Amino acid sequence: MLRYIARRVLVMLPTLFLISLASFFIIQLPPGDFLTTYAAGMGAQDAIVAREHLAALEERYGLNQPFHVQYWQWISNIVCCGDFGQSFEWRRPVSSLIWDRLTLTMLLAVVSTLFMWFVAFLIGTYTAVRQYSIGDYFWTFVGFVGLAIPNFLLALVLMYISFRYFGQSVGGLFSPEYQNAPWSIGKLWDLFQHMWIPVIVIATAGAAGTIRIMRANLLDELHRPYTTTARAKGMQEWRLIAKYPVRLALNPFISTVGWTLPTLISGEIIVSVVLDLPTTGPLLLRALRSQDMYLAGSFILMLGVLTLIGTLLSDILLAWLDPRIQYDKVGSR
Numbered sequence: 001m002l003r004y005i006a007r008r009v010l011v012m013l014p015t016l017f018l019i020s021l022a023s024f025f026i027i028q029l030p031p032g033d034f035l036t037t038y039a040a041g042m043g044a045q046d047a048i049v050a051r052e053h054l055a056a057l058e059e060r061y062g063l064n065q066p067f068h069v070q071y072w073q074w075i076s077n078i079v080c081c082g083d084f085g086q087s088f089e090w091r092r093p094v095s096s097l098i099w100d101r102l103t104l105t106m107l108l109a110v111v112s113t114l115f116m117w118f119v120a121f122l123i124g125t126y127t128a129v130r131q132y133s134i135g136d137y138f139w140t141f142v143g144f145v146g147l148a149i150p151n152f153l154l155a156l157v158l159m160y161i162s163f164r165y166f167g168q169s170v171g172g173l174f175s176p177e178y179q180n181a182p183w184s185i186g187k188l189w190d191l192f193q194h195m196w197i198p199v200i201v202i203a204t205a206g207a208a209g210t211i212r213i214m215r216a217n218l219l220d221e222l223h224r225p226y227t228t229t230a231r232a233k234g235m236q237e238w239r240l241i242a243k244y245p246v247r248l249a250l251n252p253f254i255s256t257v258g259w260t261l262p263t264l265i266s267g268e269i270i271v272s273v274v275l276d277l278p279t280t281g282p283l284l285l286r287a288l289r290s291q292d293m294y295l296a297g298s299f300i301l302m303l304g305v306l307t308l309i310g311t312l313l314s315d316i317l318l319a320w321l322d323p324r325i326q327y328d329k330v331g332s333r
Contacts, residue, residue, distance in 0.1 A: 001106055004315075004319075005312070005316065008312055008315070009312075012308050012312070014149065015268065016304070017075075017181035017197055017295070017310065018306065019301060019304035019305075019308075020075055020078075020297075020301050020304075021071065023300040023301045023304065024067075024070075024074060024075075024293070024297050025067075026300065027291070027293040027296050027297045027300070028040070028067065028293060030130045030291060036056055041309070044109070050207060053321065056260045074294060078298075082095065082103045082322065083095065084098065084294060084295075084298040085293060085295075085298070086294060086295030087287075087292055087295045088290070088292045088295075089183070089286070089287070089290050089295070090292075090295070094294050094295050094298050096281065097283065097295065098295075098298060098299070098302070100253050101278060101279050101280045101283055103174060104277075104278060104279055105279040105281070108195065108198055108202070108277075109202075111195065111199050112199045112202040112203040112206075113203070113206075114202075114205045115199055115207075116203035116206045116207040116210060116314070117208045117210070117253070118212045119203070119211075120206075120207045120210035120213075120214055120253075121214060123139050123143075123207075123211050123214075124126075124210070124211045124212075124213070124214025124215045124218065125241075126139070127139050127140065127215045127219060127247060128209070128214070128215045128219045129222075129241060131219065131249075132139075138213070141209045141214060142208075143207075143208040144208070145208075146204045146207065146208030147205060147209065148207060149204070149207045151202065151204065151205060151271050152270045152271060152274045154201050154204060154276045155197065155198075155201045155271050155275055156202075156274065157202065158170070158197045159197065159274075159275070162197060168193070168194070170235035172253045172275070172276050172277065172278070173191055173194045173195065173198075173277055173278060174187065174190055174191060174194060175190050175194070178190045178191075191282060192228075197274055198271060198272075198277065200278060201271050201275075202271060210253065210256065213253060214249060214253055215248075215250040217248075217251070218245055218246065218249040219248075220243035221244070221248050221249050222241075222245050224231060226244060227240065227244065227245060230244065246251075247250065247321065251321065252317060254298075254314055254317045254318055254321060255314050255318060256314070259275075260261065264323060269281035269282065269284060269285050273285065280299060283295070284296065284299045284301075287299065
């Protein structure tokens with residue numbers, strides 16, 4: 001197992017290089033650059049931007065350099081110093097902008113993932129065991145509704161409910177009195193009071209799809225010969241289901257870790273804009289619109305890293321969950 005993990009980590013290194021190259025290339029695909037967007041914005045405000053000023057900014061940020069020179073400066077600074085470059089629009093180091101919001105984003109993504117798995121596991125198991133029952137039809141209908149309703153619309157509905165019936169402040173992750181306050185027990189409790197809306201909204205679409213995966217795989221396992229044999233030996237139904245079919249049905253469930261985490265982080269952009277959340281989503285959207293290449297490229301690179309880490313974690317969990325998976329033997333063939 002340790003040899004397999006070591007091999008996977010070594011394979012991840014060239015993959016990360018290709019992801020970083022693709023990220024930097026994609027950011028520069030649109031015509032123009034940040035200075036083009038900056039000059040157009042100033043022109044819309046009837047402000048005159050001197051060519052000397054634009055030339056000075058171009059020289060300062062290295063935008064007059066060839067693509068390979070810009071990329072090498074960016075990636076070498078990341079590897080050796082952890083420096084992701086300077087944000088053109090914010091005029092601050094990219095690392096400070098990312099870390100300010102990444103903690104809340106990761107917390108929101110992890111809680112949403114756990115909530116999504118909990119709901120999908122319970123409902124998927126119930127609908128498979130009670131196939132074609134009223135409960136099965138009801139939760140199937142609820143799952144299809146969850147897939148059909150856009151997340152931002154659900155966010156607006158929950159915002160109205162929380163304000164109308166619970167008197168809770170709408171938008172953001174903190175009440176106004178805790179916005180700039182130092183961390184304390186009160187601020188932490190206020191954070192968890194505001195998290196339930198974005199957690200439900202972000203996890204709804206993922207849970208709806210995962211329920212179908214869990215239900216389909218468990219139905220397939222419930223009709224295997226080993227299940228019939230266990231019933232014939234007199235094993236209790238609940239113990240049989242929990243010990244064998246559910247455990248094997250979790251394989252595709254766990255394998256989705258690789259894409260679930262980056263999808264939750266990148267997919268909450270519109271929800272974050274609607275709910276005014278201080279997460280990475282709105283910042284990434286603003287960086288893409290202004291062509292802030294170092295900030296946007298760093299975000300895309302980070303999503304690629306999360307995908308690789310999530311895939312590695314899912315493979316490790318599968319090996320732990322299913323003893324039939326033997327990576328050492330597979331690697332030695």
